[in-house]
Amino acid sequence: MPAEVRRSRTQVGIVGAGPAGLLLSHLLARRGIDSVVAELRSREYCEARQRAGVLEQGSVDLLRAAGLGGRLDAEGLEHGGIYLQFGGERQHLDFRELTGRTVTVYAQTEVVKDLIAARLAAAAAIEFEVTGTEVAGLETDRPVLSFTAADGGRHEVTCDVIAGCDGFHGICRAAIPAARQTVSEREYPYAWLGILARVPPSTDELIYAHHRRGFALHSLRSPAVSRLYLQVPPGTDVAAWPDDRVWAELQTRLGRPGWDLKEGPVLEKGVTPMRSYVSEPMRHGRLFLAGDAAHIVPPTGAKGLNLALADVAVLAQALGALLLEGRAGLADAYSDTCLTRVWRSTHFSWWMTTMLHPTPGADAMESRLQLAQLRYVTTSRSAATSLAENYTGYPPLLPGAG
Ligand code: RFL
Numbered sequence: 001m002p003a004e005v006r007r008s009r010t011q012v013g014i015v016g017a018g019p020a021g022l023l024l025s026h027l028l029a030r031r032g033i034d035s036v037v038a039e040l041r042s043r044e045y046c047e048a049r050q051r052a053g054v055l056e057q058g059s060v061d062l063l064r065a066a067g068l069g070g071r072l073d074a075e076g077l078e079h080g081g082i083y084l085q086f087g088g089e090r091q092h093l094d095f096r097e098l099t100g101r102t103v104t105v106y107a108q109t110e111v112v113k114d115l116i117a118a119r120l121a122a123a124a125a126i127e128f129e130v131t132g133t134e135v136a137g138l139e140t141d142r143p144v145l146s147f148t149a150a151d152g153g154r155h156e157v158t159c160d161v162i163a164g165c166d167g168f169h170g171i172c173r174a175a176i177p178a179a180r181q182t183v184s185e186r187e188y189p190y191a192w193l194g195i196l197a198r199v200p201p202s203t204d205e206l207i208y209a210h211h212r213r214g215f216a217l218h219s220l221r222s223p224a225v226s227r228l229y230l231q232v233p234p235g236t237d238v239a240a241w242p243d244d245r246v247w248a249e250l251q252t253r254l255g256r257p258g259w260d261l262k263e264g265p266v267l268e269k270g271v272t273p274m275r276s277y278v279s280e281p282m283r284h285g286r287l288f289l290a291g292d293a294a295h296i297v298p299p300t301g302a303k304g305l306n307l308a309l310a311d312v313a314v315l316a317q318a319l320g321a322l323l324l325e326g327r328a329g330l331a332d333a334y335s336d337t338c339l340t341r342v343w344r345s346t347h348f349s350w351w352m353t354t355m356l357h358p359t360p361g362a363d364a365m366e367s368r369l370q371l372a373q374l375r376y377v378t379t380s381r382s383a384a385t386s387l388a389e390n391y392t393g394y395p396p397l398l399p400g401a402g
């Protein structure tokens with residue numbers, strides 16, 4: 001006999017408890033709007049998933065304005081610039097001096113932990129470990145979010161609006177008819193192998209290194225934990241990269257005379273493909289896509305998490321006007337408003353990526369062009385300012401979006 005379906009009602013059904021879904025639920029609650037969040041994975045999995053590390057100044061301001069600044073202010077590391085390394089030199093770009101803005105190193109794992117703690121403290125409805133998520137009735141004003149909860153019960157939640165915050169591999173984007181979507185996509189002929197290591201960072205600010213053997217990045221998580229990445233061929237098996245090989249390659253690509261890369265125990269290792277992807281518009285009827293569900297950037301510009309947070313800041317404001325005041329203007333403008341920022345970040349991420357990664361099999365021309373561009377952004381004040389203004393977040397988030 002089919003199990004009984006439990007029917008309920010909410011204003012906003014949210015698919016996914018990543019940074020986008022969780023922050024949206026939080027911002028809506030601050031406006032008095034009710035939501036239900038359905039998440040495929042367990043709370044522990046969501047809190048441990050290693051991803052981004054850098055927050056734009058606007059993202060920090062947004063989290064603070066939303067009452068989420070406590071641990072971020074205590075533990076986040078404010079960085080006033082980055083290093084670009086190429087042709088044996090390491091040059092510093094001073095964002096603070098160039099733009100008056102900074103970024104903050106605070107891991108996505110910590111943002112997610114803070115958001116889950118805040119939502120659960122407010123007795124929010126977050127269902128972890130759901131299966132069989134479905135969205136229906138998107139072209140009506142009563143869309144339905146259905147899922148099977150961890151206890152096996154089937155739920156049907158009638159909503160005013162559904163927010164697809166279910167990442168790149170979620171189900172929401174696929175619920176939009178293909179004829180109503182325009183997809184722009186580029187895959188890159190390389191991937192990143194990332195490690196998390198228990199060793200104090202060997203640098204005060206991030207080092208982005210162009211090397212003829214491939215790109216390398218030295219990032220960090222805390223004064224005791226470093227995060228490092230190596231360009232590798234797409235589809236690389238981590239088993240081919242024992243710790244010794246990873247450290248030796250990092251030493252080669254990041255090393256400079258008189259500078260030491262400290263090594264330590266590797267806590268985690270993984271390979272990430274590199275892709276640019278935009279699906280537009282970001283709305284279909286009563287379904288609004290936000291974050292990686294709608295767009296992916298390669299990680300070189302540190303933009304993915306920041307875009308996800310920016311989308312939901314705009315969405316919370318638009319849904320406030322729609323659901324509390326019956327004004328549809330901001331919701332109608334949602335997709336265009338977000339896509340302006342999305343395309344700026346898509347361009348910046350593509351530009352940083354292609355400037356810093358040697359294409360396998362490329363001729364000497366590519367390398368000379370990359371080095372000429374790196375020389376330009378480290379010697380021309382206007383070129384350096386352009387990089388700095390994009391990296392720290394341009395344009396700043398809308399005031400009052402929190
Ligand atoms: P997420 O984090 O993927 O969350 C989506 C959630 O939806 C759930 N889900 C479902 N739930 C219910 N039913 C279903 N059918 C579902 N299908 C999926 C998933 O389990 C998940 O919990 O998307 P969101 O919220 O849009 O957040 C986006 C960010 O996670 C992402 O853009 C960043 O991590 C990208 N990124 C970086 N961004 C930055 O801003 N700065 C960085 O320094 C940075 N570094 C990175 C990165 C991403 C990386 N990887 C691994 C892709 C470095 C790396 C290596």
Ligand code: PHB
Pocket residue numbers: 051052053054206219220227299300301302
């Ligand atoms: C990270 O710390 O994970 C990180 C930092 C900067 C990037 C990408 C990833 O551009």
